[in-house]
Amino acid sequence: MSGTFDLFHIGHLNMLKKAKQYCDYLVVGVHKDASHKNKTVFISLEERMEIVRSVRYVDEVIVSLPEDSDVREIIPYNYLFVGSDYKGTERFQRYEExxxxxxxxxxxxxxxxxxxxxxxxxxxxxxDNK
Structure with missing residues (x-):
């Protein structure tokens, strides 16, 4: 599983909890930034990684690679977890294929x-900033 995990909230926690139910060892990649979504992040990479690392369902935290499929060459995995809002996107259609x-x-x-x-x-x- 990978994500930006900026502004960590209950949705993030629920996904990590559900993901852990599928596996013995959960590796989570944290994106360096949110440029792939054309957004900026509010919380630094180091702090976001520490937040995710502190969640009891997470066994290991890494800096994510640009493509989730590339991580498999470094850390073999059986499941790739993602929010349903990504289903049908070009990126995940490519992963599915x-x-x-x-x-x-x-x-x-x-x-x-x-x-x-x-x-x-x-x-x-x-x-609030306006």
Whole structure:
């Protein structure tokens, strides 16, 4: 699993908890920034990694690579966890096609948390700064 984990919230925690239910050892990649989403981050990489590392469901934290599929060459995995908001995107369609050729990798989509999201938090912060 990888993510930016900026403005850490219950949706992040729920995804990590659900992911751990699938595996004995959960490795989480933290993105250096959010440029892939054309957004800036509020919390430094080091602090975001420490927050994720402190979650009891997480066994190891790494700096993510640009492509989740590239991590598999360094740390073999059987599951790639992601929020359902990524299902159908060009990137994950490509991953689905790539992993369909392998017998031991599955992409697991978790439901998007509607009650709290980083987008909502960013919006609230932006409104407060006006």
């Amino acid at each position: 790539q992993f369909s050729k392998l017998d031991d990798v599955e992409i697991v989509y978790f439901p998007y948390t509607k009650s709290t999201s980083s987008t909502q938090l960013r919006s609230a912060i932006s409104q």
